[in-house]
Structure formats: C-alpha cells, structure tokens
Amino acid sequence: MTPLISIALIHFFALISPGPDFFFVTQSAIRQSRSHALFAALGISLSILVWSICAISGLHYLFQKMAWLQQVLTILGGIYLFYLGIQLFKSALSKPQDSVSPAHALPSKSRLTLLLQGFLTNMANPKALVYFSSVFALAINTDAPLSTQSSLLFLIWIESLVWFALVAYLFSWHKMNAYYQRFSNWIDGLTGGIFISFGCYLILNRN
Template structure:
C-alpha cells in the first residue's frame, strides 16, 4: 500500500505541472466541445500508459546504453510540438476569419484529437524525462506481475481522471464565451507555448 500511495503522489505532482498536455486538452475543450476534449484526454492517458510500460521494461537503462536514442526522441518531439504551435499561430493571425470561422477553422474528429493527444504526450519533454528517471527509479521489473499491472492501471486512471477534469472545467459555457472574445490571443499564446517547448527541445543540448 505504501508503494502505491508513493507512486500515486509522485505522479499526481507530475501531472499538476502545466505542460503541452494541459494546454492541448484545455485548448480542445474551449475550441470544440467537452466530448472532443475527453478524447484528447484519453489519448494523453494512453500515451502515459505506454511511457509507464516502457519505464517498467527498463527505459532508463535503454537510454544509458543507447544515448543517441533519447536525443533523437527529444528532437522528434520538439519538431512535433513546433508543428502544432505553427498551426495555432496560423489560426491566431488569420485576420480574414470571423470569430465564428475561427472556432471551426480546423475541424477535428474525436479520433483525430485522441491521436493528437497521444502524440502530444509522446513528444512532451516532461514525460520523457519523468519516465526515464524519477518513475523508472520508483518501480522495477522485479516486481510481481500483479503489482506491475496494478501500478500501470493506477497511473493510467489517475492520468485520465486528471485530464478529464481539465476537459470538464475548460468546457464550461463561460470558458467558451471567453474564447469567442479572445480566440486570437488564446490561440497565439498557446501556439507560442508549443513553439517555445519545441525550440527548447530542438536547440538544447545540455
């Protein structure tokens, strides 16, 4: 029980730190709908589950043996976040579009949002560092299979509940009304955040 509580607390505080995942879910909620944002949250939680499985399987030791692999994943993640930021910037600076057009400028299916949520988390620098270091050291492959499975279920459910809560809060009518008024600023700010994350990952070599 102590192990589960410790992992739950560590993961909870990791989730609280805002990053690309948080901004992607909140943006999906205010640009489209609560149900769309829930699919984005599901995609992110599934990606977190994949990271957790990799951590249990020895992600930390893999990166120690193949140092260039982590750098390659970081660069690819940076490029993906940069791409998402550019798409939001295009929406923000499309001065020909009306408010109504902006809200539907890039229609996305729920499956598209699920996949984008998945890849946004896979490209998230926080996820890469967290699961290859802190999380990898907290659990190991020597644990019984039942314990590993329970921990994976815990991490997945905790992540899904957190991002579902974000989706719920940001899909309130007042949030949508505020977005209609400030859509260009919100898109521009979110795009800038994504581009900043992407540039940092691509250019940072420390």
C-alpha cells in the first residue's frame, strides 16, 4: 500500500500545479455551467487514465527507442493548444468591452464536446507528456501484480476526477460568474495567451 500512497502524493502535486487542464476547466465553469465543467473534468481524467496505462505499458522506454515519436506528439499537442488559444482570443475580441451579458447567453457547447475537448487538452498538455513519460513512469513498478496495477490506475483516475471536479465546482459559483462578466474580455484574452504560449513553446522547442 505504501507505493500506492507515494505515487498518489506525487500525482497530487502534479495535479495542483496550474496548466492547460486547470485553465480549461475554469473556463468551462465560468463560461458554460457546472455540469459542462464536470464533463470537461471527466474528459481530462479519462485522458490521464490513458496516459497512466501507457506509462505502465512502457511509455518511457518507447520514447527512449523512438525519440521522434515524442517530438511528433509534442508538436501536435502544441498545434492543438495554439488553436484553443486563438479561439479564446477571438471570443475576447468579439465582445464589446462594456457589454455584460449573462453566462447562459454565451455560445454553448454540448457536454460531450467539452468531454472530448477536455480529453484532447490533457493529451496535448506538455506537463502530462513529460510527467507520464518520466517521473510517473519511473515511480511505478511495471513488474507489480495485475491487481496492484489496476488499483493504481483506479486511484490515479479517481484522484484526477475529484480534483478537477472540485475546480469545476468552485469556479461555477455565482460570484465567479459575476466576476467573469465584469472582466470577461481580459480573462479570455489572458487564458488565450497562456494557451498560445504553451502551444508555441511546444512547436518551437527542439530540446
């Protein structure tokens, strides 16, 4: 049980460091609704489950043998994050600065769309790529019994889902929505800039 707790602690600190996943869930919560944000959180947690399975299956060794594959995934992830950032910038520029409209008046995405986008956002997350191919992969014991590996996967998935569901809950409060309406252009623009920065770094970085 001790190895499971150790990995759970490592994963918790990886989760709470802000990144594209965090900003995507918060945007979903304040621009759509709590239920929409929960679907985004579910999509992210499912992606983390996929990454965990890949790590147990030898992701670290695969990238050692096929370094080009990691480069390709990094560039594709950068392009996707850049695309999300551009969409947020377009949203910020399309609304008059002095307009204040209720959150439900914003163009609404379906919950399944947010689930898919949450999944893809985590798959494109540079932190996830580095973390699961290095720290997480080296922390697990690939020779552990199947029952132990299954328990680990379930623990990581639940831990991820609970964390991002909590983020979705907190940022969907009425006060958060009211704050967003006052500064929506700035918030969308700042978040878009963060996504574009992540994307450009992934596309241009060759180290």
